[in-house]
Amino acid sequence: MAEEVQSRENPVFGRKIFFINASFLIKEVVKNRIREREYEAYFIENWRDAKTVLAANPGSICLINLDHVNKDSLTVIQYLNFILSCEKDEKVSSTYFGVMSSNTSPRQMNLFFFNTQLPAGYVPVSPNKDDLTETLTAILDINGAMGRRKFIRASCDVSGSMYIKFNFNGSEVALPLVDFSSVGIACRIPEKQIENFPDNTLLSNVSLYLYGETLKISLVVLKHFERNGEYSLITILGKDTLPETRKTIRNYVFRVLENKVDGQIAAGKPDETEYSDKIGKKMIVDMDSLPASEEDTEVPTLDLEEI
Numbered sequence: 155m156a157e158e159v160q161s162r163e164n165p166v167f168g169r170k171i172f173f174i175n176a177s178f179l180i181k182e183v184v185k186n187r188i189r190e191r192e193y194e195a196y197f198i199e200n201w202r203d204a205k206t207v208l209a210a211n212p213g214s215i216c217l218i219n220l221d222h223v224n225k226d227s228l229t230v231i232q233y234l235n236f237i238l239s240c241e242k243d244e245k246v247s248s249t250y251f252g253v254m255s256s257n258t259s260p261r262q263m264n265l266f267f268f269n270t271q272l273p274a275g276y277v278p279v280s281p282n283k284d285d286l287t288e289t290l291t292a293i294l295d296i297n298g299a300m301g302r303r304k305f306i307r308a309s310c311d312v313s314g315s316m317y318i319k320f321n322f323n324g325s326e327v328a329l330p331l332v333d334f335s336s337v338g339i340a341c342r343i344p345e346k347q348i349e350n351f352p353d354n355t356l357l358s359n360v361s362l363y364l365y366g367e368t369l370k371i372s373l374v375v376l377k378h379f380e381r382n383g384e385y386s387l388i389t390i391l392g393k394d395t396l397p398e399t400r401k402t403i404r405n406y407v408f409r410v411l412e413n414k415v416d417g418q419i420a421a422g423k424p425d426e427t428e429y430s431d432k433i434g435k436k437m438i439v440d441m442d443s444l445p446a447s448e449e450d451t452e453v454p455t456l457d458l459e460e461i
Contacts (some may be wrong), residue, residue, distance in 0.1 A: 168301025169250065170214040171195040171294060174204055175223050175233075179286070180254065180279065187287045189408060190401070192305050192336070193294055196415055201228060201236070206422030207415060209245040215274050215297055220255040220262075230262050232429040237270050239427065250274045250297050256281070265433070273297060307335040308410035317341070318373070320360040322350065329387065336404040338390040339373065345385050351375050357389070364406045369399055 171188075173180060176197050184195050198204050208214055218237070220230050228236065233253070240246045252274025253266055266272055274297055280286045294300070309332070310316050316331040318341060329341035339362070343351070351357075355375040362369040372392030379386055391400070 165213065165298050165301045166303075168194060168303055169297065169299045170211045171299055172198050172204070172207060172211075172214055172216045173219070174198045174201050174216065175219040175221075175227050177219055177221060177223055177279070179281065179283070180219060183283055183286050183290065187283070188290060188294075189404065191291065192404075193291075193299055194306050194411070196412065200226070200424070202424040202426070203419045203422070204236075205240065205243070205246055205425045206419055208240070208249045210418040210422070212246075212248045213250070215250045215252065215294065215299055217252045217254050217274060217277060217293075219279070220253050220258045221279070228429060229431050230258060231265075231431050231433060234265055234269065235429040235434070236427075237266070237272075238434075239429070241271060252277060252293060254279050305335045305337050306404070306407055306411070307333050308407040309333040310410055315363075315365055317363050318360050319363065320357055322357070332386050334403065335407060336391075336400040338376070338388065341387045341389070343378065343385050343387040345380075348378050348385055348387075351378070351387060353377055356392070358392075362403075364403070365409070367402075367406075369402060371395055371399060 171193060173184060173195065176184070181197065184197070188195050196207075198207055204216070208216060218233050220233055237251050240249060240251065250273045251270065252272060253263075254277040255263070256279040263276055266276070274293055277286075277289055277293055280289065316334070317328055318331070318339065319326065319328045321327070327347070329343055332340040332342055334340070353375055357373040357375065360371050360373050362371050372394060373389040374392060376388045376390055378388065391403075
């Protein structure tokens with residue numbers, strides 16, 4: 155049992171986090187706070203792409219904002235039926251669903267608690283960004299979003315768009331990136347150059363090129379390794395690296411990762427299901443069975459019909 159709990163809460167590489175129907179406030183908190191804490195969080199702008207993305211990323215956390223955002227948003231009951239559909243679909247059933255709201259009534263929320271698994275629970279969307287940040291962080295930690303890693307790393311194609319360049323012993327050296335994060339960089343290096351960069355070598359005045367933008371950094375060599383006949387140099391950013399520089403690098407990490415998610419969406423098919431706006435007869439608990447609450451707003455009567 156202890157091993158099962160550890161496996162759920164602390165997967166080695168953590169869990170990707172996807173937000174559906176995110177409000178402006180939620181996006182602001184995720185972009186400026188959750189990502190800065192090194193959680194791998196994304197937005198699914200069109201709910202019809204959700205199953206494609208979740209199938210490509212099993213075991214992810216998916217948080218659905220139940221509050222109305224735009225004309226294409228589903229209703230509360232439609233999102234309920236969407237989650238139920240996902241729980242029955244083996245391609246996405248490993249998803250850890252949760253719901254977010256600032257105004258959904260307690261009776262409506264109980265529909266989710268009584269009828270769905272909802273391992274990521276309910277996140278009240280406080281207008282206070284500090285409160286929302288801490289609540290989100292707690293939910294993500296309980297569900298092992300961080301895993302055992304500390305920083306998000308983006309792998310990249312070894313090409314001319316992302317590389318480092320610096321002068322060393324009177325010669326200009328240019329090395330393409332293999333992957334990078336806000337704390338370190340791995341570069342491809344010719345075997346004949348490895349002996350020039352022993353562990354703890356300081357590389358000063360390095361130019362880091364990311365999609366055409368140039369950042370000035372310093373690097374410290376940690377080690378090098380060989381895999382399938384190719385050699386990589388592993389470095390960490392120098393202690394003099396400014397927080398603004400680390401933030402810029404982190405933004406590029408997400409740019410690479412978001413491009414991969416966009417590719418998954420492009421390769422998949424939109425969800426054409428028209429989820430019912432009515433509660434199905436097979437619900438464990440329906441609206442009329444739930445006790446009223448003083449906090450409830452007026453809830454319209456819903457017919458129990460087959461989905």
